Amino acid sequence: MILFVDQISKHFPGFSLSAISFGVSQGDYFMLLGPTGAGKSLLLQILCGLVKPDGGRILLNGIDITFASASQRNMGILFQDLAIFPHLNTYDNIAYPLKVKRESSGVIKRRVQELAERFSIAHLLHKNVNNLSGGEKQRIALARTLATNPSLLLLDEPLSAVDPQLHLDLLAMLRSINRAGTTVIHVTHNYEEAISLASKIGVLNQGKLVQLGSTVDVFQYPRSEFVAKFTGAKNFFKVKFSRVSQNGLVYAELPFGRSIAFYSNPVNANGFVCFPEETVVLSTHVENQSAVNAFQGKVIDIFAQRFGYEVVIDCGVKIFSRITGESLKKMGIAPGMELFATVKANVVRFIPEI
Amino acid sequence: MSATTKNDFSGFRLTMMLLGAFVLLFIIAPLLGMVVNTPFKAIASTVADSQVLHSIWLSIWVAMVTSLVFAIPAIPLAYILARYDFPFKNVLNGIIDLPIVVPHSVVGIALLGLIAGDSLLGKAFDSFGINLLGTPFAIALAMAFVSLPLLINSARDGFLQVPVRLEQAALTLGATPSQVFFTIALPLAWRSITTGLVMMFARGMSEFGAVIIVAYHPMVASVMIYDRFTTFGLKYAQPAALIFLLISLFVFISLRFFSRKK
Numbered sequence: 001m002i003l004f005v006d007q008i009s010k011h012f013p014g015f016s017l018s019a020i021s022f023g024v025s026q027g028d029y030f031m032l033l034g035p036t037g038a039g040k041s042l043l044l045q046i047l048c049g050l051v052k053p054d055g056g057r058i059l060l061n062g063i064d065i066t067f068a069s070a071s072q073r074n075m076g077i078l079f080q081d082l083a084i085f086p087h088l089n090t091y092d093n094i095a096y097p098l099k100v101k102r103e104s105s106g107v108i109k110r111r112v113q114e115l116a117e118r119f120s121i122a123h124l125l126h127k128n129v130n131n132l133s134g135g136e137k138q139r140i141a142l143a144r145t146l147a148t149n150p151s152l153l154l155l156d157e158p159l160s161a162v163d164p165q166l167h168l169d170l171l172a173m174l175r176s177i178n179r180a181g182t183t184v185i186h187v188t189h190n191y192e193e194a195i196s197l198a199s200k201i202g203v204l205n206q207g208k209l210v211q212l213g214s215t216v217d218v219f220q221y222p223r224s225e226f227v228a229k230f231t232g233a234k235n236f237f238k239v240k241f242s243r244v245s246q247n248g249l250v251y252a253e254l255p256f257g258r259s260i261a262f263y264s265n266p267v268n269a270n271g272f273v274c275f276p277e278e279t280v281v282l283s284t285h286v287e288n289q290s291a292v293n294a295f296q297g298k299v300i301d302i303f304a305q306r307f308g309y310e311v312v313i314d315c316g317v318k319i320f321s322r323i324t325g326e327s328l329k330k331m332g333i334a335p336g337m338e339l340f341a342t343v344k345a346n347v348v349r350f351i352p353e354i
Numbered sequence: 355m356s357a358t359t360k361n362d363f364s365g366f367r368l369t370m371m372l373l374g375a376f377v378l379l380f381i382i383a384p385l386l387g388m389v390v391n392t393p394f395k396a397i398a399s400t401v402a403d404s405q406v407l408h409s410i411w412l413s414i415w416v417a418m419v420t421s422l423v424f425a426i427p428a429i430p431l432a433y434i435l436a437r438y439d440f441p442f443k444n445v446l447n448g449i450i451d452l453p454i455v456v457p458h459s460v461v462g463i464a465l466l467g468l469i470a471g472d473s474l475l476g477k478a479f480d481s482f483g484i485n486l487l488g489t490p491f492a493i494a495l496a497m498a499f500v501s502l503p504l505l506i507n508s509a510r511d512g513f514l515q516v517p518v519r520l521e522q523a524a525l526t527l528g529a530t531p532s533q534v535f536f537t538i539a540l541p542l543a544w545r546s547i548t549t550g551l552v553m554m555f556a557r558g559m560s561e562f563g564a565v566i567i568v569a570y571h572p573m574v575a576s577v578m579i580y581d582r583f584t585t586f587g588l589k590y591a592q593p594a595a596l597i598f599l600l601i602s603l604f605v606f607i608s609l610r611f612f613s614r615k616k
Contacts, residue, residue: 048526070525083523087541097527100537148528 002026002183003152008046008056017042017207020056024152024185024200029178031194032187033218034204035226040187041080043204044154047185048077061151071100076150080157082141084129090116090140091125097148115143119173135166142173146182153177155186159193171196191227195219195272195351203227219274234320235343236274239350244268249292249345256316261292262348269352279347280321282311283340284331291342295319299337302328313341385599392592400593409578410598412490414605416574417501417559420494421551424502429547432506433539436513450507453500461499462567469495469568492568497558504557505550512546513539548613556606 003024010017017039024030034040045051047058049070058066065073085093092099094115098108116122119139124132129140138158145153158174159167175197178184188194194201194215201218203211203226210224211217219236222228239252242259249261252273260273286294297315308324311333319341323333333339400406435447453461469486470476479486486492516539524534540547562576573581575598583591 050522050525070522071528071530073526074528075526077523077526079519079523081519083517083519085520085524085538096524096529096537100524100527100529100533144527 002028002061003047003185004057004059005047006057006059008043008053008058010042010046010051010053015039015207017046017053020204020209022202022209022212024183026183027178027181028183029175029197029199030183030185031198031201032185032204033189033191033194033201033227034187035189037206038189038204039207040189040204041156044077044156044185044187047152048075048154049073074148074150075152075154076145076148077154078141078145078156078158080160082137084137084141084144086130088129089125090121090127090129090132093129093140094125094144094147096144101148111147115147119143134162135169138162138166138170139173142177146177151183153182153184155184157188158186159188159190191219192351196353215272219272234277234318235280236272237317238271239273240270241268250350252350254317258295258316260343260348261345262350263346264350264352271350271352273348273350275343275348277310277320277322279343280319281342282313282321282323282327282331282333283342284338286340286342289342291344293343293345293348295341295343297339297341299333299335299339302333302335313339315341388592388596388599392596396589396593397596400597403594405573406575406578406594406597409573409575410601412493412572413559413575413598414601416490416493417497417555420497420558421501421505421555423494424498424554425505425547425551428502428505429509429540432509432547433513433535435506435510437518451503454503458500458561458563459567462496462564465492465495465499465564465568488569488571490569490572493565493572493574496564496568497561500561500564501554501557505547505554508550508553509543509547512543512550515546516542545613549610552606552609552613555609556602559602559605 001023005020005022008017008020015037020043022030032040032043042051046053049065049068049072052067056066057064060073060075085096088096091112094112095108098111103111112125113122116125119142121136121139121143124136124140129137132140155174159170162170171193174184174186178197186193186197198215201211201213201215202209203218203222203224205224205226211222211227216236216238218227220234222234228234237254237260239254239260242251242253244250245261248263250264251259251261252270253259254273262273281289281291283289295313295315297313297319299311300314300318301310301312303310303312305322308322309328311321311323311328313319313321321341327333431450435443435450466487467473468475469479469492471480471485471487476486520538520542521534524538525531529537560576561574562580565574566577566580570577575594579591579595579598582594
């Protein structure tokens with residue numbers, strides 16, 4: 001385990017981080033997911049040494065760094081506002097961490113060139129950073145952060161202020177940085193980012209780590225209202241791309257061997273699908289239905305809810321449907337009954353795994 | 355847009371402009387009057403007077419050295435005030451502004467008490483056979499006392515404008531706190547610091563009240579002008595005053611110009 005966070009806490013009047021514990025392994029892409037004000041950024045600042053915790057320990061590669069100064073931690077952090085130094089040009093920004101470590105000028109030159117090529121900013125090296133676009137600045141900040149090969153890369157909402165086209169580029173860039181061996185901790189309030197990138201997710205809410213697990217764990221069995229509300233679904237499945245039909249419908253394979261159809265862009269990727277419970281229609285026959293996805297299964301549970309009922313159907317995996325009391329009565333739904341759960345292709349949300 | 359602008363001219367805006375023009379005129383008129391009233395011949399002969407030139411040169415170099423030497427402790431103080439919170443910070447800010455409100459003759463008397471022969475400092479220097487009174491050192495103390503707030507306040511405002519985030523980023527990139535100060539805070543606050551230095555220099559160079567008490571001789575320019583006025587009268591003081599004014603303006607404007615360029 002490269003990073004071990006043990007019972008970290010920090011108290012402010014009106015807000016506390018309490019007893020945060022988690023571990024990150026070499027090569028992990030760890031997502032800290034939580035709503036605004038959950039304490040995500042504070043936790044990052046504690047990790048990188050800008051804020052001292054009131055209690056707990058942080059171990060990096062087995063060494064206790066809880067009270068080590070920020071400059072000695074060898075963690076790179078990409079701030080949401082990027083913190084590009086406005087008085088230095090691109091080259092000097094990227095070279096900054098090497099210069100303060102007093103690397104020789106030859107080493108600095110080679111390293112900056114290498115990073116500039118990797119992030120496609122070689123043509124900007126001698127430009128004034130204040131005239132560059134947001135995407136260019138983001139690349140510069142990333143290159144600068146990675147210049148000293150930090151053992152851990154911390155990202156504070158890197159995708160939140162980025163336009164849609166850049167969003168995809170950046171997702172791919174972050175993924176490739178991770179694949180090249182850098183362990184990443186990424187803070188976000190955007191569950192789609194988390195699903196796309198994470199190998200492991202921690203959900204933070206009101207200063208507490210409320211859930212920790214794999215992407216499927218967290219989204220299929222959300223233990224926080226935040227996650228449940230945002231995915232809008234307990235119907236959350238990992239899928240494998242299989243084919244695209246002539247009219248543009250994407251077919252992908254669900255874990256229980258059935259396929260599900262939906263519209264999406266990009267079309268040829270593995271990823272996750274989810275659909276809200278209230279869009280799952282239950283019926284005893286599937287003839288004359290417009291929905292393309294029909295899953296046959298047995299009713300295993302019925303829960304009364306504030307508005308109507310939640311019906312759980314076992315179709316190999318559990319599919320959840322929310323129906324009214326009237327429908328429940330009219331159809332005589334009871335545990336053990338065979339039913340079809342149908343889902344229209346256009347309510348299925350697909351989130352590609354990048 | 356043009357319609358509202360026209361309307362403004364007829365009422366509120368016109369009144370404001372007239373009042374503003376009055377203040378501007380009040381600043382410019384006496385100085386301009388002096389320029390107009392001083393015969394060129396008198397200026398030419400005064401320029402040739404070595405006492406006048408010596409005094410002006412003394413004012414300039416002592417003020418300049420004072421600003422640069424006192425900048426070494428004043429800039430760190432400004433940084434502390436901008437970056438850290440501590441008890442009684444407001445009191446400290448008040449103390450820094452104190453020289454602005456203390457009458458300058460009072461400053462002179464206080465400094466005189468500090469360095470006069472029977473004071474601790476005075477005795478210490480006296481044992482080496484040095485009398486501080488009437489030296490450029492005494493002049494420098496008087497100049498520094500009255501002009502330091504200009505540098506400290508300007509530098510502090512400059513540091514306040516440097517986002518803390520940039521310093522945090524530098525720390526996480528491996529810079530030590532002193533590296534952060536010299537590579538991030540200082541360069542980014544540089545413009546405010548040089549503005550403060552120029553203002554401190556200009557204020558020190560023009561100081562009269564405090565200087566005359568600790569050092570009548572050697573005469574700085576302001577004392578020399580006063581001396582000419584009391585000894586010989588207005589007509590004799592005017593050319594020296596005008597020359598000092600022009601040289602001050604020239605130095606001040608060129609310093610500002612060069613500090614802006616940087």
